[in-house]
Amino acid sequence: MIDLVSFYFFIGEARERALGAGAPIGWFEAVLSRAPVRVLVIAIGIAGAVVFARATARLVAGLLPFVALMLLSSVHAQLFGSPWRHMYYTGLCLFGWLLGLMAARVEGRPTDESYAQVGSLALLGAAYLNAGISKLAFGGFEWAWGAPIQAVVVAQDGLVRDSLLSAYRSWIVMSPAVVGFFSLATVIFELAGPLMMLGGRVGVIVALGLLSMHLNIYVLTHILYWQSMVLLVLLGVLPHEERRPSKAAPLPMLASPRRFVGSVVTLSVGALLAIGHQHHRYNAWAAPRAAHTPPVHLAEPAPPPPPPQRSPSQRIGPFSLGDHVTDEWSIEALSPTDGGFTVTLLGPAGRARFEVNCADVEHRSPFDVGAAHIFYSSDVPFPIVQPLGSVLRDRVRTAAAPHDPCQAVNDWTQPAR
Amino acid sequence: MIEASIIRDDHLRFGTLCVLGYVLLSWLVRFDMRLGQQIASLVYPFDTFSMYAGMPGEDRSALLVRDGKGNVRRVTAFRAFSCAEPLTGASAACAGRHGIPYLYEDLVHYIESHAGPGGREVELITRTWSRASP
Numbered sequence: 001m002i003d004l005v006s007f008y009f010f011i012g013e014a015r016e017r018a019l020g021a022g023a024p025i026g027w028f029e030a031v032l033s034r035a036p037v038r039v040l041v042i043a044i045g046i047a048g049a050v051v052f053a054r055a056t057a058r059l060v061a062g063l064l065p066f067v068a069l070m071l072l073s074s075v076h077a078q079l080f081g082s083p084w085r086h087m088y089y090t091g092l093c094l095f096g097w098l099l100g101l102m103a104a105r106v107e108g109r110p111t112d113e114s115y116a117q118v119g120s121l122a123l124l125g126a127a128y129l130n131a132g133i134s135k136l137a138f139g140g141f142e143w144a145w146g147a148p149i150q151a152v153v154v155a156q157d158g159l160v161r162d163s164l165l166s167a168y169r170s171w172i173v174m175s176p177a178v179v180g181f182f183s184l185a186t187v188i189f190e191l192a193g194p195l196m197m198l199g200g201r202v203g204v205i206v207a208l209g210l211l212s213m214h215l216n217i218y219v220l221t222h223i224l225y226w227q228s229m230v231l232l233v234l235l236g237v238l239p240h241e242e243r244r245p246s247k248a249a250p251l252p253m254l255a256s257p258r259r260f261v262g263s264v265v266t267l268s269v270g271a272l273l274a275i276g277h278q279h280h281r282y283n284a285w286a287a288p289r290a291a292h293t294p295p296v297h298l299a300e301p302a303p304p305p306p307p308p309q310r311s312p313s314q315r316i317g318p319f320s321l322g323d324h325v326t327d328e329w330s331i332e333a334l335s336p337t338d339g340g341f342t343v344t345l346l347g348p349a350g351r352a353r354f355e356v357n358c359a360d361v362e363h364r365s366p367f368d369v370g371a372a373h374i375f376y377s378s379d380v381p382f383p384i385v386q387p388l389g390s391v392l393r394d395r396v397r398t399a400a401a402p403h404d405p406c407q408a409v410n411d412w413t414q415p416a417r
Numbered sequence: 418m419i420e421a422s423i424i425r426d427d428h429l430r431f432g433t434l435c436v437l438g439y440v441l442l443s444w445l446v447r448f449d450m451r452l453g454q455q456i457a458s459l460v461y462p463f464d465t466f467s468m469y470a471g472m473p474g475e476d477r478s479a480l481l482v483r484d485g486k487g488n489v490r491r492v493t494a495f496r497a498f499s500c501a502e503p504l505t506g507a508s509a510a511c512a513g514r515h516g517i518p519y520l521y522e523d524l525v526h527y528i529e530s531h532a533g534p535g536g537r538e539v540e541l542i543t544r545t546w547s548r549a550s551p
Binding site for chain 2 (some may be wrong): 017026069070073074077078080081082085086088091092095096100103114115118119121122123125126127128129130131133134135137138139140142143147148150151152154155156157158159160163173197198255262263264268270271274275277278281282286287289307377401
């Protein structure tokens with residue numbers, strides 16, 4: 001329920017930022033992210049959760065919060081630009097619980113929740129197994145040496161000395177042996193996640209290992225996975241009632257060793273092929289990037305060299321000095337740069353500077369025209385920048401058509417260089 | 418005793434199939450999203466949980482603030498910014514050192530949404546980490 005309510009705020013914030021940045025929003029996200037609609041979805045989810053919690057084995061009632069979480073998470077991921085994995089654990093444990101209820105019903109024991117408990121713990125363990133597999137598939141065994149953890153701590157924290165924990169973070173980053181130990185333990189405990197199903201001492205050790213990992217991650221990077229920590233305690237650490245034997249016939253797939261082994265082999269082969277395919281895709285994407293990554297050094301960078309000065313231009317492409325782009329804003333300066341040009345606009349709020357280029361960089365702008373970026377500076381607030389950027393985008397698009405925008409940008413800047 | 422053991426086996430078998438099914442469906446497809454390549458799986462709650470799984474590439478920098486005395490502080494330690502240079506785009510200083518994309522975007526949003534006059538000259542910097550070659 002906490003996740004359901006949290007999504008109200010998270011989606012609102014993500015929607016506001018996506019709209020502010022002029023990012024394209026599909027109809028699905030546009031409808032579901034509206035406040036009344038998300039209130040309705042959350043209310044249905046909460047109502048289902050209450051009914052689900054007040055009695056045993058309420059399959060349909062349990063489906064309501066699950067579907068609500070699925071819709072809300074999908075909308076949030078689209079608006080934000082990435083899934084929020086810490087919000088996945090409640091959904092996947094609920095999903096496992098519902099799968100267990102379905103299995104018990106097929107067995108003719110509609111009120112039995114023992115399969116539900118196992119299903120929940122199985123999917124929690126599977127999530128950690130996936131995390132461990134990911135590290136080996138995308139980072140290789142080298143991941144366990146510790147470099148990724150060092151890099152994440154630096155990128156998340158910056159090693160700013162402003163608290164008692166700063167010394168611990170710095171020590172970790174500068175201690176290869178310690179960070180190597182943490183990395184190896186992380187991979188081992190994650191791969192062992194499904195062993196929590198065994199219960200007993202082994203299950204508790206794995207759950208406690210994963211809990212320690214989360215605590216350490218929080219201390220090192222401020223990243224808190226509280227949902228999964230709570231679920232690890234509830235499902236993996238705290239004792240549970242012994243499952244009572246039943247006289248009902250078990251599922252054919254579970255009762256017949258041959259069918260069970262066949263299912264395991266089929267699913268395992270499928271999973272290995274899928275992991276191999278994603279490993280190949282990742283390498284195909286990552287290898288060229290790694291080859292072009294410039295060497296970097298452990299130090300605060302020296303002040304950047306001043307950008308090369310070029311003579312301002314009277315005209316570049318569809319832009320001329322003094323042109324009005326709106327009633328109040330006009331072009332004050334045009335300057336060629338490496339691979340593009342800058343447009344400085346002067347208006348009542350001051351100066352707004354835009355840079356048009358086709359650089360191969362990760363960042364995107366809401367004013368991009370195909371591969372041509374139109375980046376903006378933050379000299380004036382975005383609500384003022386937005387209509388100006390839109391005018392510039394339309395001018396570039398119209399003037400470049402029907403040619404490739406980057407080819408056009410290159411042609412426009414040739415005479416100015 | 419034997420009966421209880423059989424029941425326990427059935428539960429473990431069910432759990433094993435759940436684990437394998439989840440792993441298979443999570444790895445089947447992975448989609449690109451705005452903040453990264455190949456970062457989303459089929460549908461909630463399936464996921465490969467691959468955040469930070471790759472070896473460090475461009476995600477090893479942190480956006481920080483350095484004041485005139487050389488003290489380095491977090492961006493969020495300041496309340497108002499008036500920037501003389503662009504924060505985004507190819508001409509931005511350290512344009513290729515954005516670190517973790519969502520974190521960088523968050524901090525740039527923080528700076529942009531806290532525009533205002535300030536009393537101190539400071540510098541936005543990226544602190545970058547590299548491994549020594551073996």
